Amino acid sequence: MFCEQCGAKLPEGAKFCAGCGAKTERVQVAYTASAEPAPPRPGAYSGQPGSEPLRVGQYIGMLLLMIVPILSVVLLFVWSFGGSVNLNKKNFARAMLIVSAIGIVLSIIFSTALIGIVGELFGGYY
Ligand SMILES: [Zn+2]
Known part of the structure; x- marks a missing residue:
């Protein structure tokens, strides 16, 4: 850290330059503002708690x-709507619930269509 006015070397955290008496705070602020944010350490996780x-x-x-x-359905609901559940587990459970709901709807559609086809093949409607 150096004085902006005279270029003298300043001790860390000095408020005034010992050489010329100029305030050093402005220099410190300018330095802090232009400094790039520290890159996250590899392997270090800096997210919200519960989202590890x-x-x-x-x-x-x-x-x-x-x-x-049956346990799987119960667990999916507990994980989806539980308060202190890990965010990843929560999202996994919600995705599983949505996918299984789509699966149920599709199987109803297919089985309905299949019953219709079978009924037509055997002449049930004539
Ligand atoms: Zn100075």
């Missing part, structure tokens, strides 16, 4: 729980 990345083991556990018929 999930580990591979946690994903495996979640996917294994999805195999269990």
